[in-house]
């Protein structure tokens with residue numbers, strides 16, 4: 001589409017109903033914040049400008065946004081309604097001419113595709129409103145239509161007559177506007193309603209009065225447009241987002257045995273034919289290759305990379321750890337800041353003690369290494385290729401175990417060199 005695009009994302013609300021101290025739009029959802037999810041949906045439309053309207057706890061919201069390029073935060077000052085919020089944003093877009101898409105920092109499920117269709121539905125009108133149907137429309141603005149079914153305006157719940165309150169088509173709050181028509185209409189807004197607020201919805205009534213034909217674009221299932229006002233609603237949104245993430249991996253050929261007990265964040269890559277067994281948690285920023293096996297009851301945290309065919313089993317946690325192709329850690333293990341080569345076997349109960357109370361240190365485990373059950377490796381330490389530790393060995397910090405050496409004991413010390421003929425073929 002050739003017209004330039006600006007996004008105005010409203011995020012100035014207080015969010016009292018969450019009963020937690022962080023700003024509502026910074027609540028986490030599958031490894032991102034609510035605001036992050038909303039901005040990801042609009043970033044994909046490649047807008048020329050993105051304005052985030054902030055106010056309550058704005059420093060925290062600004063900090064979250066600062067890692068993204070080209071986003072401008074505008075302080076609304078005292079929030080006086082959605083019309084006021086957009087008016088303040090438009091002051092930062094005074095030279096802009098094009099489409100203005102209005103979105104919300106607390107509506108994380110909205111998709112790029114829906115916003116694109118909303119935008120396209122505008123055709124040569126000045127405004128398109130995203131609507132949906134609700135069995136219980138309590139609290140939402142109702143879509144008003146004339147006898148010929150033409151869209152004529154939006155009535156806020158509190159301002160509805162009894163008859164209007166029976167309308168089940170509702171305003172989702174997402175709109176696409178022509179910037180100059182929007183600017184003109186915002187100038188005329190007045191706070192003469194039940195809440196004494198400047199309603200953005202009154203802009204649409206003006207367009208209808210002026211025969212500018214505002215249009216609607218309707219979603220049959222409006223779940224994408226739900227807002228998060230409480231932790232209960234956060235839970236509902238999380239379930240939908242999780243389902244979306246899991247469906248994407250399943251359709252890429254990832255064999256997730258039990259989606260209901262599998263938690264995978266955004267920004268996780270998983271290769272085809274990898275098995276993810278029940279009760280597995282994979283955090284943002286993990287990469288899992290092809291043909292791996294993860295779980296049951298495994299936890300992969302940020303920065304973990306499993307190369308093709310690696311296996312991570314029950315009660316294993318891996319943080320910022322690279323597990324080489326074909327290597328296995330199948331039971332009861334913590335791997336933190338570890339770099340593991342190919343075809344290594346990490347025995348049950350192995351711990352990399354990566355933290356000395358002040359700093360994190362790295363553990364290197366070479367190709368074909370065999371770490372005996374219950375080994376504790378105090379980092380930084382290195383275990384050479386095809387080296388071996390005995391059960392219960394404590395490898396002291398700064399240890400350098402040479403290739404093929406076998407270390408045992410507490411603290412572990414060199415016992416002997418391994419006989420190559422006793423080393424499994426794939427580990428050699």
Ligand code: UD1
Pocket residue numbers: 010011012013014053076078079080081082083084085104105106139140141142154155156170171172173198199200201227
């Ligand atoms: C708004 C719509 C309503 C629609 C509903 C959908 C108006 C007047 N009404 O109502 O038709 O059905 O959304 O959810 O627009 N915000 C600011 N600054 C403000 C006021 C609001 O940033 O001054 C932000 C809030 O943080 C919130 C969003 O805008 O995320 C919606 O504001 P809210 O006052 O809750 O609107 P609703 O009453 O829900």
Ligand code: CA
Pocket residue numbers: 195
């Ligand atoms: Ca309100």
